Amino acid sequence: MKPSSPSQANQDADDAKTYEELYQRCTDLVSSWPSRPGLSYLQLFRHEKGWYNGVTLLVGTMVADELFAARPSDIVVATQPKSGTTWIKALLYATVHRREHPADAAGDHPFNSLGPHECIKFLEYQLYRADEAPDLDALPDPRLFATHAPFDLLPRAVVAAPSSGCRVVYVCRDPKDTLVSLLHFVNKYNARNGRELVAVDAAVGFFCDGVSPFGPYWEHVLGYWRAHRQRPERVLFFRYEEMKRDPAGHVRRLAEFAGFLFTSPEEDGGAVDATVRLCSFDNMVGLEATKGGSTQLTTTTVPNSAFFRRGEVGDWANHVSPEMAQRIDAITEAKFWPSAPSLIEFYEQVMVVKERSNG
Template sequence: MERSKHLPDDVHPLLSDNPHTLVPFLEINLYLKTSTPDLTKFSSTSSPRMFATHMPLHTLQETLKDTPCNIVYLCRNPKDVLVSHWYFRCTNLEKSDITLESMFDFFCRGVSFYGPFWENVLSYWRGSLKDPKHVLFMRYEELKAEPRGQIKKLAEFLGCPFSEEEENSGSLDKILELCSLRNLSGLEINKTGKTLNNVHHYSYFRKGEVGDWKNHFSPEMENKISKIIEEKNLKVRV
Protein backbone atom coordinates (compact mmCIF):
# COMPACT_ATOMS: atom_id res chain seq x y z
CA MET A 1 0.00 0.00 0.00
CA GLU A 2 1.34 3.40 -0.94
CA ARG A 3 0.76 6.59 0.94
CA SER A 4 -1.64 8.81 -0.98
CA LYS A 5 -0.23 11.93 -2.60
CA HIS A 6 -0.06 14.93 -0.31
CA LEU A 7 -2.99 17.30 -0.64
CA PRO A 8 -2.64 21.03 -0.01
CA ASP A 9 -3.34 21.70 3.67
CA ASP A 10 -6.36 23.88 2.92
CA VAL A 11 -8.23 21.13 1.01
CA HIS A 12 -7.61 18.17 3.29
CA PRO A 13 -10.90 16.31 4.00
CA LEU A 14 -10.43 16.58 7.77
CA LEU A 15 -10.65 20.37 7.47
CA SER A 16 -14.11 20.29 5.93
CA ASP A 17 -15.81 17.25 7.43
CA ASN A 18 -16.01 15.28 10.65
CA PRO A 19 -13.85 12.14 10.98
CA HIS A 20 -16.94 10.06 11.80
CA THR A 21 -18.46 11.08 8.47
CA LEU A 22 -15.30 10.42 6.50
CA VAL A 23 -14.90 6.95 8.03
CA PRO A 24 -18.37 5.31 8.10
CA PHE A 25 -19.39 2.88 10.83
CA LEU A 26 -20.24 -0.60 9.64
CA GLU A 27 -23.10 -1.15 12.07
CA ILE A 28 -24.50 2.39 11.96
CA ASN A 29 -24.00 3.70 8.44
CA LEU A 30 -23.99 0.48 6.43
CA TYR A 31 -25.66 -2.52 8.07
CA LEU A 32 -28.37 -0.79 10.12
CA LYS A 33 -31.01 -1.00 7.37
CA THR A 34 -29.78 -3.92 5.28
CA SER A 35 -27.63 -7.01 5.63
CA THR A 36 -26.21 -6.49 2.13
CA PRO A 37 -25.18 -2.83 1.82
CA ASP A 38 -23.70 -1.48 -1.40
CA LEU A 39 -20.01 -0.94 -0.69
CA THR A 40 -19.05 -0.03 -4.25
CA LYS A 41 -19.44 3.69 -3.59
CA PHE A 42 -16.61 3.41 -1.09
CA SER A 43 -14.22 1.93 -3.66
CA SER A 44 -11.16 4.00 -4.41
CA THR A 45 -8.19 3.57 -6.71
CA SER A 46 -6.05 6.07 -4.82
CA SER A 47 -6.34 4.74 -1.27
CA PRO A 48 -7.73 1.71 0.59
CA ARG A 49 -11.25 1.77 1.99
CA MET A 50 -11.61 2.48 5.70
CA PHE A 51 -14.47 1.58 8.03
CA ALA A 52 -15.02 1.97 11.75
CA THR A 53 -16.82 -0.30 14.19
CA HIS A 54 -17.48 -0.88 17.87
CA MET A 55 -18.20 -4.57 17.33
CA PRO A 56 -16.01 -7.21 19.03
CA LEU A 57 -13.52 -9.02 16.83
CA HIS A 58 -15.28 -12.39 16.82
CA THR A 59 -18.23 -10.83 14.96
CA LEU A 60 -15.91 -9.81 12.13
CA GLN A 61 -13.51 -12.72 11.88
CA GLU A 62 -15.59 -14.98 9.65
CA THR A 63 -16.35 -12.17 7.21
CA LEU A 64 -12.71 -11.05 7.06
CA LYS A 65 -11.29 -14.55 6.90
CA ASP A 66 -8.77 -14.97 4.08
CA THR A 67 -8.91 -11.26 3.20
CA PRO A 68 -5.98 -8.81 3.24
CA CYS A 69 -7.85 -6.42 5.54
CA ASN A 70 -5.94 -4.85 8.42
CA ILE A 71 -7.61 -4.10 11.74
CA VAL A 72 -6.47 -1.34 14.09
CA TYR A 73 -7.99 -1.38 17.57
CA LEU A 74 -7.52 1.55 19.92
CA CYS A 75 -8.37 0.90 23.57
CA ARG A 76 -8.54 3.26 26.51
CA ASN A 77 -8.63 2.93 30.28
CA PRO A 78 -12.21 1.77 31.04
CA LYS A 79 -12.61 4.40 33.74
CA ASP A 80 -12.01 7.20 31.24
CA VAL A 81 -14.14 5.37 28.66
CA LEU A 82 -17.11 5.41 31.01
CA VAL A 83 -16.81 9.12 31.81
CA SER A 84 -16.40 9.98 28.13
CA HIS A 85 -19.43 7.89 27.17
CA TRP A 86 -21.54 9.52 29.87
CA TYR A 87 -20.73 13.03 28.63
CA PHE A 88 -21.36 11.95 25.05
CA ARG A 89 -24.77 10.57 25.93
CA CYS A 90 -25.77 13.60 27.99
CA THR A 91 -24.81 15.91 25.11
CA ASN A 92 -26.74 14.08 22.41
CA LEU A 93 -29.89 12.92 24.18
CA GLU A 94 -32.12 15.95 24.81
CA LYS A 95 -34.07 14.34 27.65
CA SER A 96 -31.29 12.19 29.06
CA ASP A 97 -31.45 12.12 32.84
CA ILE A 98 -29.09 9.18 33.29
CA THR A 99 -26.65 9.72 36.13
CA LEU A 100 -23.01 8.73 36.11
CA GLU A 101 -23.77 6.33 38.97
CA SER A 102 -26.50 4.49 37.05
CA MET A 103 -24.34 4.34 33.92
CA PHE A 104 -21.48 3.04 36.08
CA ASP A 105 -23.74 0.22 37.26
CA PHE A 106 -24.67 -0.73 33.67
CA PHE A 107 -21.02 -0.60 32.64
CA CYS A 108 -19.86 -2.85 35.47
CA ARG A 109 -22.61 -5.37 34.69
CA GLY A 110 -21.58 -5.47 31.03
CA VAL A 111 -24.81 -3.93 29.76
CA SER A 112 -23.92 -2.34 26.42
CA PHE A 113 -25.06 -2.26 22.79
CA TYR A 114 -21.83 -4.01 21.83
CA GLY A 115 -21.54 -6.42 24.72
CA PRO A 116 -19.35 -6.14 27.85
CA PHE A 117 -16.50 -3.67 27.41
CA TRP A 118 -14.07 -6.18 28.88
CA GLU A 119 -14.84 -8.82 26.28
CA ASN A 120 -14.55 -6.30 23.48
CA VAL A 121 -11.03 -5.32 24.53
CA LEU A 122 -9.94 -8.91 25.12
CA SER A 123 -11.22 -10.07 21.73
CA TYR A 124 -8.87 -7.68 19.92
CA TRP A 125 -6.01 -8.27 22.35
CA ARG A 126 -6.16 -12.00 21.68
CA GLY A 127 -6.55 -11.34 17.97
CA SER A 128 -3.41 -9.21 17.94
CA LEU A 129 -1.44 -12.01 19.59
CA LYS A 130 -2.80 -14.64 17.22
CA ASP A 131 -2.46 -12.62 14.02
CA PRO A 132 -0.16 -9.60 14.57
CA LYS A 133 0.21 -9.04 10.82
CA HIS A 134 -3.48 -8.19 10.49
CA VAL A 135 -4.53 -6.95 13.94
CA LEU A 136 -2.80 -4.04 15.67
CA PHE A 137 -3.70 -3.35 19.32
CA MET A 138 -3.00 0.24 20.36
CA ARG A 139 -3.51 2.14 23.62
CA TYR A 140 -4.83 5.68 23.89
CA GLU A 141 -2.52 6.44 26.80
CA GLU A 142 0.56 5.48 24.77
CA LEU A 143 -0.68 7.54 21.84
CA LYS A 144 -0.92 10.55 24.15
CA ALA A 145 2.45 9.91 25.77
CA GLU A 146 4.48 9.28 22.59
CA PRO A 147 2.44 10.33 19.54
CA ARG A 148 5.35 10.28 17.10
CA GLY A 149 6.38 6.74 17.96
CA GLN A 150 2.81 5.44 17.87
CA ILE A 151 2.03 7.08 14.51
CA LYS A 152 5.20 5.54 13.05
CA LYS A 153 4.14 2.17 14.46
CA LEU A 154 0.73 2.53 12.83
CA ALA A 155 2.23 3.56 9.49
CA GLU A 156 4.55 0.54 9.50
CA PHE A 157 1.66 -1.80 10.33
CA LEU A 158 -0.34 -0.43 7.40
CA GLY A 159 2.56 -0.99 5.06
CA CYS A 160 3.44 2.64 4.43
CA PRO A 161 6.27 3.55 6.83
CA PHE A 162 7.62 7.08 6.86
CA SER A 163 10.76 7.53 4.84
CA GLU A 164 13.71 9.43 6.24
CA GLU A 165 12.96 12.20 3.79
CA GLU A 166 9.36 12.47 4.99
CA GLU A 167 10.41 12.63 8.61
CA ASN A 168 13.07 15.26 7.90
CA SER A 169 10.62 17.36 5.91
CA GLY A 170 8.18 17.45 8.83
CA SER A 171 5.44 15.28 7.28
CA LEU A 172 4.91 13.36 10.51
CA ASP A 173 4.58 16.56 12.55
CA LYS A 174 2.06 17.96 10.06
CA ILE A 175 -0.09 14.85 10.43
CA LEU A 176 0.04 15.07 14.23
CA GLU A 177 -0.98 18.74 14.11
CA LEU A 178 -3.78 18.13 11.61
CA CYS A 179 -5.22 15.29 13.70
CA SER A 180 -4.72 16.95 17.09
CA LEU A 181 -7.68 17.50 19.39
CA ARG A 182 -6.88 21.19 19.52
CA ASN A 183 -7.00 21.57 15.76
CA LEU A 184 -10.02 19.38 15.03
CA SER A 185 -12.15 20.77 17.87
CA GLY A 186 -11.46 24.31 16.68
CA LEU A 187 -12.75 23.75 13.13
CA GLU A 188 -16.11 25.28 12.26
CA ILE A 189 -17.47 21.99 10.93
CA ASN A 190 -16.84 20.37 14.31
CA LYS A 191 -18.27 23.28 16.27
CA THR A 192 -21.62 23.49 14.50
CA GLY A 193 -22.12 20.37 12.36
CA LYS A 194 -24.08 17.18 12.97
CA THR A 195 -23.84 13.64 11.63
CA LEU A 196 -26.60 12.09 9.52
CA ASN A 197 -28.06 10.51 12.66
CA ASN A 198 -28.15 13.92 14.37
CA VAL A 199 -25.11 13.60 16.63
CA HIS A 200 -23.35 16.87 17.41
CA HIS A 201 -19.84 16.94 15.95
CA TYR A 202 -18.50 18.81 18.97
CA SER A 203 -19.52 15.94 21.28
CA TYR A 204 -16.64 13.88 19.85
CA PHE A 205 -14.12 16.39 21.21
CA ARG A 206 -14.03 16.97 24.96
CA LYS A 207 -10.84 16.99 27.04
CA GLY A 208 -8.93 14.06 25.63
CA GLU A 209 -7.09 13.76 28.94
CA VAL A 210 -5.73 10.66 30.62
CA GLY A 211 -7.09 10.12 34.12
CA ASP A 212 -10.04 12.54 34.03
CA TRP A 213 -12.07 9.80 35.76
CA LYS A 214 -10.41 10.89 39.01
CA ASN A 215 -12.56 14.03 38.91
CA HIS A 216 -15.77 11.98 38.73
CA PHE A 217 -15.40 8.65 40.57
CA SER A 218 -16.02 8.14 44.25
CA PRO A 219 -13.56 5.91 46.16
CA GLU A 220 -16.19 3.15 46.10
CA MET A 221 -16.59 3.38 42.33
CA GLU A 222 -12.84 3.33 41.78
CA ASN A 223 -12.44 0.29 44.02
CA LYS A 224 -15.24 -1.64 42.31
CA ILE A 225 -14.08 -1.09 38.75
CA SER A 226 -10.43 -1.72 39.67
CA LYS A 227 -11.45 -5.14 41.01
CA ILE A 228 -13.25 -5.93 37.76
CA ILE A 229 -10.20 -4.91 35.73
CA GLU A 230 -8.07 -7.23 37.83
CA GLU A 231 -10.57 -10.09 37.68
CA LYS A 232 -10.85 -9.81 33.91
CA ASN A 233 -7.06 -9.77 33.57
CA LEU A 234 -7.20 -6.42 31.81
CA LYS A 235 -4.54 -4.62 33.83
CA VAL A 236 -1.63 -5.32 31.47
CA ARG A 237 -3.80 -4.52 28.46
CA VAL A 238 -5.36 -1.20 29.44
Protein backbone atom coordinates in the same frame (compact mmCIF):
# COMPACT_ATOMS: atom_id res chain seq x y z
CA MET B 1 -24.13 8.73 -18.39
CA LYS B 2 -25.86 5.88 -20.22
CA PRO B 3 -29.15 4.68 -18.76
CA SER B 4 -29.16 1.23 -17.21
CA SER B 5 -30.26 -1.60 -19.45
CA PRO B 6 -33.56 -3.32 -18.62
CA SER B 7 -31.67 -6.42 -17.45
CA GLN B 8 -29.43 -4.35 -15.19
CA ALA B 9 -32.42 -2.47 -13.81
CA ASN B 10 -34.13 -5.78 -13.02
CA GLN B 11 -30.98 -7.08 -11.34
CA ASP B 12 -30.71 -3.91 -9.26
CA ALA B 13 -34.35 -4.27 -8.20
CA ASP B 14 -33.78 -7.92 -7.25
CA ASP B 15 -30.70 -7.01 -5.25
CA ALA B 16 -32.58 -4.25 -3.43
CA LYS B 17 -35.40 -6.64 -2.59
CA THR B 18 -32.95 -9.26 -1.34
CA TYR B 19 -31.24 -6.68 0.87
CA GLU B 20 -34.58 -5.46 2.21
CA GLU B 21 -35.64 -9.02 3.03
CA LEU B 22 -32.35 -9.77 4.78
CA TYR B 23 -32.60 -6.58 6.82
CA GLN B 24 -36.18 -7.37 7.78
CA ARG B 25 -35.33 -10.93 8.84
CA CYS B 26 -32.55 -9.66 11.07
CA THR B 27 -34.81 -6.93 12.46
CA ASP B 28 -37.52 -9.44 13.32
CA LEU B 29 -34.96 -11.68 15.03
CA VAL B 30 -33.38 -8.93 17.15
CA SER B 31 -36.77 -7.50 18.05
CA SER B 32 -37.74 -10.87 19.54
CA TRP B 33 -34.84 -10.81 22.02
CA PRO B 34 -35.16 -9.54 25.61
CA SER B 35 -34.46 -5.83 25.96
CA ARG B 36 -33.75 -3.38 28.77
CA PRO B 37 -32.38 0.11 29.34
CA GLY B 38 -28.66 0.44 29.97
CA LEU B 39 -25.69 2.74 29.51
CA SER B 40 -27.05 4.11 26.23
CA TYR B 41 -29.81 6.30 24.90
CA LEU B 42 -31.17 3.21 23.12
CA GLN B 43 -32.72 0.03 24.46
CA LEU B 44 -30.17 -2.77 24.72
CA PHE B 45 -31.00 -6.23 23.40
CA ARG B 46 -29.80 -9.54 24.77
CA HIS B 47 -27.52 -11.26 22.28
CA GLU B 48 -26.11 -14.68 23.23
CA LYS B 49 -22.80 -12.98 24.12
CA GLY B 50 -24.21 -10.05 26.07
CA TRP B 51 -26.29 -6.89 25.88
CA TYR B 52 -25.88 -4.80 22.73
CA ASN B 53 -27.04 -1.42 21.53
CA GLY B 54 -30.41 -1.05 19.83
CA VAL B 55 -32.18 -2.92 17.05
CA THR B 56 -30.69 -0.85 14.24
CA LEU B 57 -27.05 -1.28 15.27
CA LEU B 58 -27.36 -4.99 15.96
CA VAL B 59 -29.10 -5.49 12.65
CA GLY B 60 -26.44 -3.47 10.83
CA THR B 61 -23.78 -5.67 12.45
CA MET B 62 -25.58 -8.84 11.37
CA VAL B 63 -26.17 -7.65 7.80
CA ALA B 64 -22.53 -6.62 7.50
CA ASP B 65 -21.57 -10.12 8.61
CA GLU B 66 -23.65 -11.56 5.78
CA LEU B 67 -22.65 -9.21 2.99
CA PHE B 68 -19.30 -7.53 3.61
CA ALA B 69 -16.60 -8.77 1.23
CA ALA B 70 -13.11 -7.89 2.42
CA ARG B 71 -10.16 -6.93 0.25
CA PRO B 72 -6.50 -7.48 1.20
CA SER B 73 -5.99 -3.71 1.36
CA ASP B 74 -8.94 -3.03 3.68
CA ILE B 75 -8.30 -1.58 7.13
CA VAL B 76 -10.94 -1.64 9.87
CA VAL B 77 -10.71 0.64 12.91
CA ALA B 78 -12.25 -1.06 15.95
CA THR B 79 -12.91 0.50 19.34
CA GLN B 80 -15.27 0.57 22.26
CA PRO B 81 -17.32 3.79 22.07
CA LYS B 82 -15.41 6.79 23.45
CA SER B 83 -12.04 5.04 23.54
CA GLY B 84 -10.23 7.32 21.13
CA THR B 85 -12.33 6.49 18.08
CA THR B 86 -12.39 9.96 16.56
CA TRP B 87 -8.66 10.45 17.04
CA ILE B 88 -7.58 7.08 15.57
CA LYS B 89 -9.87 7.64 12.58
CA ALA B 90 -8.30 11.04 11.96
CA LEU B 91 -4.76 9.68 12.32
CA LEU B 92 -5.39 6.73 10.00
CA TYR B 93 -7.13 8.78 7.31
CA ALA B 94 -4.49 11.52 7.40
CA THR B 95 -1.67 8.96 7.26
CA VAL B 96 -3.05 6.87 4.42
CA HIS B 97 -4.10 9.88 2.32
CA ARG B 98 -1.18 12.18 3.09
CA ARG B 99 0.16 12.22 -0.46
CA GLU B 100 -3.00 13.56 -2.06
CA HIS B 101 -3.89 15.56 1.07
CA PRO B 102 -0.65 16.71 2.80
CA ALA B 103 -1.14 17.40 6.48
CA ASP B 104 0.73 20.70 6.29
CA ALA B 105 -1.52 21.96 3.50
CA ALA B 106 -4.26 22.34 6.09
CA GLY B 107 -6.42 24.74 4.10
CA ASP B 108 -7.14 22.12 1.44
CA HIS B 109 -7.51 19.10 3.70
CA PRO B 110 -10.82 17.16 3.74
CA PHE B 111 -11.00 17.67 7.51
CA ASN B 112 -11.99 21.25 6.83
CA SER B 113 -15.33 20.07 5.47
CA LEU B 114 -15.74 16.51 6.77
CA GLY B 115 -15.45 15.08 10.26
CA PRO B 116 -13.40 11.91 10.85
CA HIS B 117 -16.61 9.86 11.13
CA GLU B 118 -17.53 10.91 7.60
CA CYS B 119 -14.05 10.14 6.27
CA ILE B 120 -14.04 6.64 7.81
CA LYS B 121 -17.57 5.32 8.16
CA PHE B 122 -18.94 2.77 10.60
CA LEU B 123 -20.15 -0.48 9.09
CA GLU B 124 -23.10 -0.77 11.49
CA TYR B 125 -23.97 2.92 11.98
CA GLN B 126 -23.55 4.35 8.49
CA LEU B 127 -23.06 1.76 5.74
CA TYR B 128 -25.35 -1.22 6.38
CA ARG B 129 -28.60 0.61 7.04
CA ALA B 130 -32.21 -0.20 6.34
CA ASP B 131 -32.69 2.45 3.65
CA GLU B 132 -29.91 1.44 1.25
CA ALA B 133 -27.41 -1.30 0.44
CA PRO B 134 -23.93 0.22 0.20
CA ASP B 135 -21.96 -0.15 -3.04
CA LEU B 136 -18.61 -0.75 -1.38
CA ASP B 137 -17.14 -2.31 -4.52
CA ALA B 138 -17.00 1.16 -6.05
CA LEU B 139 -14.65 2.46 -3.33
CA PRO B 140 -10.97 2.77 -4.30
CA ASP B 141 -8.21 1.00 -2.39
CA PRO B 142 -7.34 1.20 0.40
CA ARG B 143 -10.84 1.14 1.83
CA LEU B 144 -11.07 2.33 5.43
CA PHE B 145 -13.94 1.27 7.67
CA ALA B 146 -14.81 1.42 11.36
CA THR B 147 -16.79 -0.60 13.87
CA HIS B 148 -17.61 -0.79 17.56
CA ALA B 149 -18.47 -4.50 17.31
CA PRO B 150 -16.65 -7.05 19.47
CA PHE B 151 -14.12 -9.18 17.61
CA ASP B 152 -16.37 -12.22 17.45
CA LEU B 153 -19.17 -10.13 15.91
CA LEU B 154 -17.01 -8.67 13.14
CA PRO B 155 -18.01 -9.61 9.60
CA ARG B 156 -16.79 -13.12 8.92
CA ALA B 157 -14.79 -11.84 5.95
CA VAL B 158 -12.74 -9.70 8.35
CA VAL B 159 -12.20 -12.43 10.94
CA ALA B 160 -11.16 -14.80 8.12
CA ALA B 161 -7.89 -12.88 7.70
CA PRO B 162 -5.16 -13.73 6.78
CA SER B 163 -7.01 -15.42 3.94
CA SER B 164 -8.74 -12.10 3.19
CA GLY B 165 -5.69 -10.02 4.07
CA CYS B 166 -7.91 -7.45 5.81
CA ARG B 167 -6.27 -5.67 8.76
CA VAL B 168 -7.73 -4.33 12.02
CA VAL B 169 -6.52 -1.44 14.19
CA TYR B 170 -7.86 -1.61 17.76
CA VAL B 171 -7.62 1.08 20.44
CA CYS B 172 -8.42 0.40 24.09
CA ARG B 173 -8.60 2.93 26.91
CA ASP B 174 -8.66 2.84 30.70
CA PRO B 175 -12.11 1.49 31.60
CA LYS B 176 -12.96 4.34 33.96
CA ASP B 177 -12.08 7.03 31.40
CA THR B 178 -14.04 5.07 28.80
CA LEU B 179 -17.07 4.98 31.09
CA VAL B 180 -16.93 8.68 31.97
CA SER B 181 -16.49 9.76 28.35
CA LEU B 182 -19.38 7.54 27.24
CA LEU B 183 -21.60 8.86 30.02
CA HIS B 184 -20.95 12.45 28.93
CA PHE B 185 -21.72 11.56 25.30
CA VAL B 186 -24.96 9.78 26.21
CA ASN B 187 -26.08 12.65 28.45
CA LYS B 188 -25.34 15.22 25.75
CA TYR B 189 -27.74 13.29 23.52
CA ASN B 190 -30.29 12.97 26.30
CA ALA B 191 -30.15 16.70 27.06
CA ARG B 192 -30.62 17.64 23.39
CA ASN B 193 -33.65 15.37 23.15
CA GLY B 194 -35.31 16.19 26.47
CA ARG B 195 -34.52 12.83 28.03
CA GLU B 196 -33.61 12.06 31.61
CA LEU B 197 -29.88 12.15 32.28
CA VAL B 198 -28.08 9.01 33.46
CA ALA B 199 -26.58 9.43 36.94
CA VAL B 200 -22.97 8.44 37.56
CA ASP B 201 -23.80 5.71 40.06
CA ALA B 202 -26.34 4.20 37.65
CA ALA B 203 -23.80 4.36 34.82
CA VAL B 204 -21.21 2.55 36.95
CA GLY B 205 -23.77 -0.13 37.74
CA PHE B 206 -24.62 -0.67 34.08
CA PHE B 207 -20.94 -0.72 33.13
CA CYS B 208 -19.95 -3.22 35.80
CA ASP B 209 -22.88 -5.47 34.87
CA GLY B 210 -21.78 -5.42 31.21
CA VAL B 211 -24.92 -3.57 30.10
CA SER B 212 -22.99 -1.33 27.73
CA PRO B 213 -23.65 -0.38 24.09
CA PHE B 214 -21.41 -3.06 22.54
CA GLY B 215 -21.21 -5.64 25.28
CA PRO B 216 -19.01 -5.81 28.37
CA TYR B 217 -15.90 -3.62 28.22
CA TRP B 218 -13.55 -6.39 29.36
CA GLU B 219 -14.67 -9.06 26.90
CA HIS B 220 -14.46 -6.47 24.10
CA VAL B 221 -10.83 -5.65 24.91
CA LEU B 222 -9.85 -9.27 25.46
CA GLY B 223 -11.31 -10.38 22.14
CA TYR B 224 -9.08 -8.01 20.21
CA TRP B 225 -6.11 -8.61 22.53
CA ARG B 226 -6.20 -12.35 21.85
CA ALA B 227 -6.55 -11.73 18.10
CA HIS B 228 -3.56 -9.39 18.24
CA ARG B 229 -1.45 -11.94 20.11
CA GLN B 230 -2.37 -14.65 17.62
CA ARG B 231 -1.99 -12.52 14.46
CA PRO B 232 -0.03 -9.33 15.19
CA GLU B 233 0.53 -8.75 11.49
CA ARG B 234 -3.25 -8.49 11.02
CA VAL B 235 -4.48 -6.95 14.29
CA LEU B 236 -2.69 -3.88 15.66
CA PHE B 237 -3.42 -3.15 19.33
CA PHE B 238 -2.99 0.40 20.64
CA ARG B 239 -3.48 1.76 24.15
CA TYR B 240 -4.92 5.26 24.23
CA GLU B 241 -2.66 6.34 27.07
CA GLU B 242 0.45 5.33 25.12
CA MET B 243 -0.85 7.20 22.09
CA LYS B 244 -1.15 10.33 24.21
CA ARG B 245 2.44 9.95 25.46
CA ASP B 246 3.96 9.31 22.03
CA PRO B 247 1.61 10.25 19.17
CA ALA B 248 4.41 10.49 16.60
CA GLY B 249 5.64 6.99 17.39
CA HIS B 250 2.13 5.61 17.00
CA VAL B 251 1.65 7.40 13.68
CA ARG B 252 4.80 5.67 12.42
CA ARG B 253 3.54 2.28 13.64
CA LEU B 254 0.17 2.96 12.05
CA ALA B 255 1.80 3.87 8.73
CA GLU B 256 3.94 0.72 8.75
CA PHE B 257 0.97 -1.51 9.61
CA ALA B 258 -1.17 0.06 6.88
CA GLY B 259 1.58 -0.29 4.29
CA PHE B 260 2.26 3.45 3.98
CA LEU B 261 5.68 3.88 5.58
CA PHE B 262 7.00 7.41 5.85
CA THR B 263 9.96 7.88 3.52
CA SER B 264 13.23 9.47 4.61
CA PRO B 265 12.38 12.72 2.78
CA GLU B 266 9.00 12.77 4.51
CA GLU B 267 10.62 12.19 7.90
CA ASP B 268 13.17 14.92 7.23
CA GLY B 269 10.40 17.25 6.09
CA GLY B 270 8.41 16.80 9.30
CA ALA B 271 5.47 14.87 7.79
CA VAL B 272 4.94 12.78 10.93
CA ASP B 273 4.77 15.80 13.23
CA ALA B 274 2.51 17.58 10.73
CA THR B 275 0.11 14.62 10.85
CA VAL B 276 0.09 14.71 14.66
CA ARG B 277 -0.62 18.46 14.65
CA LEU B 278 -3.37 18.15 12.05
CA CYS B 279 -5.18 15.48 14.08
CA SER B 280 -4.57 17.04 17.49
CA PHE B 281 -7.51 17.91 19.72
CA ASP B 282 -6.66 21.62 19.66
CA ASN B 283 -6.62 21.73 15.87
CA MET B 284 -9.64 19.51 15.21
CA VAL B 285 -11.98 21.34 17.60
CA GLY B 286 -11.23 24.63 15.83
CA LEU B 287 -12.22 23.42 12.36
CA GLU B 288 -15.52 24.49 10.83
CA ALA B 289 -16.38 20.84 10.17
CA THR B 290 -16.24 20.28 13.93
CA LYS B 291 -17.87 23.50 15.08
CA GLY B 292 -20.73 23.54 12.59
CA GLY B 293 -20.87 20.13 10.91
CA SER B 294 -22.77 16.96 11.77
CA THR B 295 -22.66 13.24 11.05
CA GLN B 296 -25.56 10.94 10.30
CA LEU B 297 -25.45 7.80 12.47
CA THR B 298 -28.33 5.47 11.59
CA THR B 299 -31.41 7.69 12.01
CA THR B 300 -29.70 10.19 14.33
CA THR B 301 -27.85 13.34 13.29
CA VAL B 302 -25.01 14.04 15.73
CA PRO B 303 -23.18 17.40 15.85
CA ASN B 304 -19.50 16.78 15.16
CA SER B 305 -18.64 18.82 18.23
CA ALA B 306 -20.25 16.11 20.38
CA PHE B 307 -17.45 13.72 19.46
CA PHE B 308 -14.84 15.97 21.08
CA ARG B 309 -14.59 16.39 24.82
CA ARG B 310 -11.33 16.56 26.75
CA GLY B 311 -9.53 13.34 25.96
CA GLU B 312 -7.44 13.57 29.12
CA VAL B 313 -5.93 10.55 30.80
CA GLY B 314 -7.25 10.09 34.34
CA ASP B 315 -10.15 12.54 34.04
CA TRP B 316 -12.35 9.84 35.58
CA ALA B 317 -11.09 10.94 39.01
CA ASN B 318 -13.12 14.13 38.63
CA HIS B 319 -16.37 12.21 38.20
CA VAL B 320 -16.13 8.75 39.80
CA SER B 321 -15.89 8.17 43.55
CA PRO B 322 -13.03 6.09 44.98
CA GLU B 323 -15.51 3.34 45.86
CA MET B 324 -16.84 3.23 42.29
CA ALA B 325 -13.28 3.21 40.94
CA GLN B 326 -12.33 0.32 43.22
CA ARG B 327 -15.32 -1.68 42.00
CA ILE B 328 -14.30 -1.20 38.35
CA ASP B 329 -10.63 -1.91 39.12
CA ALA B 330 -11.47 -5.18 40.87
CA ILE B 331 -13.42 -6.40 37.84
CA THR B 332 -10.63 -5.29 35.53
CA GLU B 333 -8.04 -7.25 37.46
CA ALA B 334 -10.23 -10.35 37.72
CA LYS B 335 -10.99 -10.29 33.98
CA PHE B 336 -7.57 -9.38 32.62
CA TRP B 337 -5.17 -11.13 34.97
CA PRO B 338 -5.77 -14.76 33.83
CA SER B 339 -5.25 -14.18 30.10
CA ALA B 340 -3.78 -10.69 29.64
CA PRO B 341 -1.58 -9.86 32.65
CA SER B 342 0.44 -7.40 30.59
CA LEU B 343 -2.69 -5.26 30.24
CA ILE B 344 -2.99 -5.15 34.03
CA GLU B 345 0.69 -4.33 34.34
CA PHE B 346 0.25 -1.50 31.89
CA TYR B 347 -2.86 -0.08 33.53
CA GLU B 348 -1.18 -0.07 36.92
CA GLN B 349 0.34 3.15 35.59
CA VAL B 350 -3.06 4.81 35.22
CA MET B 351 -5.37 3.13 37.71
CA VAL B 352 -5.32 1.81 41.26
CA VAL B 353 -4.99 -1.97 41.44
CA LYS B 354 -4.57 -3.89 44.67
CA GLU B 355 -1.24 -5.53 45.36
CA ARG B 356 -0.80 -9.13 44.36
CA SER B 357 1.52 -11.65 45.90
CA ASN B 358 3.82 -13.68 43.68
CA GLY B 359 2.09 -16.79 44.87
